[in-house]
Amino acid sequence: MAEKNKLIIENAIKLFSTNSISSTSIQDIATESGISKGAFYLHFKSKDALVVAIIDYYSDLITSCIQKSDYDDLAPRKQYNQKLTDLFEFIIQHKDFILVQMKDPSIPLTDEMKSSLKRVTYKMTQFHQTYLTEMYGHQIKPFLWDLTLIIDGLFHSYTKFLIHAPVVEIRILVPYILERVDSIVEGLKPDDALLKEEQIAAALSDFFEVDDSISVSATLHEIRNVIRDSEKKDELFISIDMLEEESQKTQPRLPIIQGMLLNLRNEPGIQKLIQRLVTHYQLNDSLFND
Structure with a gap:
């Protein structure tokens, strides 16, 4: 990505997290980035195009975080622990991106924005499901979607809390979350699956755009x-x-x-x-x- 585009994206995120997307003008972004309003349009054709670029920018950073090969020599559980730790740390470091979503949860989304968000959701779901299967074996297949939503919910809830109150060390939090998932898995019975593959298959396109x-x-x-x-x-x-x-x-x-x-x-x-x-x-x- 061109350095000027990256500068505009990062300045826009800073302004959006403070003032909301709707309350931030292109002139505000241009001024914060040290360029003219006309120069802004040389990089992004509109504010919507900038928002799509922001989503893609952070999606690429998150993808790099969860696909890094630094831990490939570790057992799956240790890999997952390390990558979840890195992911928490990355998100806290870039908390302005999360604050934007909290400030403007109902912002009208274009089709391109929806597509970009679906790709992020897909990547995270694949990440969780791959490691859950590796950790607990194929016997958890009937419960895979339930477990994915449970751990995703825990991850997002703690993320939102830590952004405002960083009172727990991430290196302690991640093993704690995995131990809670262990407890859930231990208590599952064959008939406990709530979300079955055949039930949700038809709805997947509403949530994911497969990369x-x-x-x-x-x-x-x-x-x-x-x-x-x-x-x-x-x-x-x-x-x-x-x-x-x-x-x-x-x-x-x-x-x-x-x-x-x-x-x-x-x-x-x-x-x-x-x-x-x-x-x-x-x-x-x-x-x-x-």
């Missing part, structure tokens, strides 16, 4: 963790490495992707994950169903 690159990345991450204890893991990890490399390309080579998925298909516990990628890349289903 395909994140979907593929999260799926491959999930596969890697399922096969971590396999005797053939070194061989299988090579296939996953190649899949990750192809998924980052503008035009992934489908024959390479198909070949690598065929290398993985007989490994126990990942058939549904493989099928997710087969569907995503529109590969020949019959090759994976014999």
Whole structure:
């Protein structure tokens, strides 16, 4: 991102958090940024376009936070603990962004703003669901949506509290939250699931706009963790490495992707994950169903 765009975004957030979006004019933002009102329009065509850019800017920062590879050598629970800690610290550090949402909760949203917010929500949901599955195993699948909303609710509630009253250390708070989730998981019974996959599938598009690159990345991450204890893991990890490399390309080579998925298909516990990628890349289903 251009430095001038970043400067305008950060100054706008500061003004929005103090005065609200509706009460802040483009002239206010331009003055705070040390540019003319005309120069503002060289960077953003409108205030709405600026708000979309702000959402995307913070979405990218949050994505970098939850996808960082610094903790890849740790067990899933420790990874999750560290990333939640980093996420809390990041949000508190950038609390003006949250204050804007608190100050203007009912601001009219354009379709582009809604789309950007849906992408943020999707990324966070994938983040929680990936680690919940890794921590507690596939036996929690019937409760995955319930647990996702519970931990997301805890995270957001404590975030709002800490912004105004930072009386608890984050390094103590995160293990506390995970221990509460442990207690919930321990008490679950097979018939306890409130939100079932088939019930919410039709409504997902109302909450999420799927970022395909994140979907593929999260799926491959999930596969890697399922096969971590396999005797053939070194061989299988090579296939996953190649899949990750192809998924980052503008035009992934489908024959390479198909070949690598065929290398993985007989490994126990990942058939549904493989099928997710087969569907995503529109590969020949019959090759994976014999």
